[in-house]
Amino acid sequence: MSRISIIGTGNMARAIGGLAVAGGNTVQIIGRDQTKAADLAKTLGGNATAGGLGAVPAGDIVILALLHADVVPVVTDYGDRLAGKVIVDISNPFNAAVDGLAIPEGTSVAQEVAKVAPASASVVKAFNTIFGVVLEKGRPLDVFLAGDDQSAKEKLSEFIATLGLRPLDVGGLSMAHWLEGAGLLVMGLARHGMGSFDFALGAAVPG
C-alpha cells in the first residue's frame, strides 16, 4: 500500500482518489480551496484527509491532478517541499481546438516539471490517456507511464496495481511527449472512430 497526496479536487482527483481509498492506500487531498479539498476527502471516505496547498505533502507519491497550465507553476511554488517525492504528471496539454498540443514540440509538461522539481524528486507521466469517467468505473484498464527513474516507476506501478489497473512502462521521460500525443489520439477517437467517451486505449495480445 502507498501513501499518496493528490493536488487538485477535480474529476481526475476524485477518480484516482476513490480507487486509491478502495485499494487500501493512505490518501491526502490537497486543494487551493480548503473546503473543496475537505469535501472531496469526506466523499472519498476511508482514511482520506485534506491538506492545504503549500504544506509538505504527506504522500510519498504526489499526483498533480491540475489543469495543464497550472502544473509547472504549482511545482515551482512547492520547490523543496517536493524533495524525494515521486511526482506524477497526469495532464493533457491540449490546445483550444483539441487538435494539437499547447506545449512546444520536443518537450512535454512532464519534462518541464522535471526541470523545476527538486533534484531528489522523480517525475513520471501517467494516467493521461484515460478519461476520468472511464477510470472511475472501468476494468481492466492500462495505465501507460514514462519516466527516467526506474525506482520511481516501480513505486508508482505498485500503487497502480492496488487500483486494480495494469501499469505499463513505455520508457524514458522523453516518451511523455508521445503519451501527451496519445491523449490527443484518444480525443480524436472519441470524436471520430469510437464516437463516445466510454473507452480506453490499451495493449492486448490478440487471438
Add this chain to the structure above:
Amino acid sequence: MSRISIIGTGNMARAIGGLAVAGGNTVQIIGRDQTKAADLAKTLGGNATAGGLGAVPAGDIVILALLHADVVPVVTDYGDRLAGKVIVDISNPFNAAVDGLAIPEGTSVAQEVAKVAPASASVVKAFNTIFGVVLEKGRPLDVFLAGDDQSAKEKLSEFIATLGLRPLDVGGLSMAHWLEGAGLLVMGLARHGMGSFDFALGAAVPG
C-alpha cells in the same frame, strides 16, 4: 471488395497482402525487384498479380509498404500515375535509437506524402501501430487511421473491414504525427511494459 496495389515486398506487404487476398480483394504487388514481387504474388495466391515499379498501379487503393525514407521519393517518382488514388502511408519514421522520430516535429511522413502527391489523390495514414507478425495472425485488431478526405477514409475502412480488422478514424491528416508517435509508444511498450512483440494497441470499452 477493393482493388489494391501494394508497393513493397517486405513483411508488411506480405501481411496486408495475405489478409487482402483472404478477404476477397484484388491484389497487385509492385516491387523494385520484379522477381521478389512475382514470388510474393505467388505466395499470396488467389488472384494476386505482380507489377513493375513505375507503371500506373491497378488498385484504387495504393499501400506504400516501404521503409520510411523511401516513401516520399517513390511517391514523387510516381507523380501523376497516382492521380485519383487513395494513397496509404503505413511507415514508422523511427530514428536509429527508436526513441524519437527521424522526421521534423510538426509534420509526418503522411503529411509530406500529401505535399508531393497529385492533387486528385488522397493520403491516409494507417496500419503503422501494428507489428507485421501480429497483423499476420492476430484478431481482433484495431487499425487507426488519419486523413483529411472523408471519402478516402471510408474506402480504406471498407477494405480494412474485409481483412477482419476494425478501422478506427482518429481525425485529420495532422493526427498522422501522433500516430507516428504512437508507433514509438508501441516500440517502447515492446521493450518495457509488455516485453514482447505479440500485442497491439487498441481501443476498448472496459467492463
